[in-house]
Amino acid sequence: xxxxxxxxxxxxxxxxxxxxxxxxxxxxxxxxxxxxxxxxxxxxxxxxxxxxxxxxxxxxxxxxxxxxxxxxxxxxxxxxxxxxxxxxxxxxxxxxxxxxxxxxxxxxxxxxxxxxxxxxxxxxxxxxxxxxxxxxxxxxxxxxxxxxxxxxxxxxxxxxxxxxxxxxxxxxxxxxxxxxxxxxxxxxxxxxxxxxxxxxxxxxxxxxxxxxxxxxxxxxxxxxxxxxxxxxxxxxxxxxxxxxxxxxxxx
Ligand SMILES: N[C@@H](CCC(=O)N[C@@H](CS)C(=O)NCC(=O)O)C(=O)O
Numbered sequence: 001x002x003x004x005x006x007x008x009x010x011x012x013x014x015x016x017x018x019x020x021x022x023x024x025x026x027x028x029x030x031x032x033x034x035x036x037x038x039x040x041x042x043x044x045x046x047x048x049x050x051x052x053x054x055x056x057x058x059x060x061x062x063x064x065x066x067x068x069x070x071x072x073x074x075x076x077x078x079x080x081x082x083x084x085x086x087x088x089x090x091x092x093x094x095x096x097x098x099x100x101x102x103x104x105x106x107x108x109x110x111x112x113x114x115x116x117x118x119x120x121x122x123x124x125x126x127x128x129x130x131x132x133x134x135x136x137x138x139x140x141x142x143x144x145x146x147x148x149x150x151x152x153x154x155x156x157x158x159x160x161x162x163x164x165x166x167x168x169x170x171x172x173x174x175x176x177x178x179x180x181x182x183x184x185x186x187x188x189x190x191x192x193x194x195x196x197x198x199x200x201x202x203x204x205x206x207x208x209x210x211x212x213x214x215x216x217x218x219x220x221x222x223x224x225x226x227x228x229x230x231x232x233x234x235x236x237x238x239x240x241x242x243x244x245x246x247x248x249x250x251x
Pocket of ligand 1: 010013014015016037042054055056057067068069070104144
């Protein structure tokens with residue numbers, strides 16, 4: 001039987017982990033369509049019809065696509081029963097939305113360049129001049145085309161990498177400060193704020209563990225441990241519900 005929900009996602013993709021975590025927290029099952037981002041499957045014209053930016057994730061609910069990870073996780077919570085993932089208190093809900101916004105605007109940029117510097121090695125066979133031109137031609141937005149060209153031709157500059165590292169510190173410091181009023185990012189309730197930020201903190205831990213010693217970040221360390229202990233975390237981050245999962249890198 002085909003599932004009402006179909007998720008197009010990437011194995012290592014932080015934005016996809018946000019969405020998988022929300023789905024599993026709600027106890028939802030979905031049909032998985034894992035895309036190989038280093039083989040540019042996200043630029044397939046059929047997929048671009050669902051996601052005009054040619055990026056993952058996209059959640060399709062009964063034939064209707066929803067894009068943008070922060071929008072998708074709120075859609076999931078609004079649409080399906082189960083544990084609410086938004087605080088009942090409206091001030092806390094506003095804090096939650098500031099975190100989902102921050103995850104898109106700052107946390108994403110903290111990990112993008114360092115992550116792609118590592119993952120793009122798998123894509124390098126496509127970076128020879130003749131192949132590269134056809135890869136770039138299929139990318140639907142100028143922003144992404146420019147980014148892929150940067151990755152393929154010379155990599156990110158030292159200034160771009162430094163900017164990413166500065167943003168990593170900003171994420172860690174802001175979480176540590178906020179959790180003084182925890183135990184969760186929006187306050188008393190586990191919410192989409194935690195779901196939106198943990199994939200980026202997990203990625204910073206993979207890339208730069210020395211940035212986050214427990215002695216400097218005791219509250220963040222406890223928060224991260226509490227999140228990792230939730231059953232949905234393992235399912236979302238060590239995703240196995242697709243035969244393709246074993247073939248793809250997970251950072
Ligand atoms: N703001 C978007 C960002 C989506 C995004 O950049 N996804 C990355 C993976 S985390 C991607 O598909 N990259 C492939 C590419 O740029 O070609 C969201 O949150 O959904």
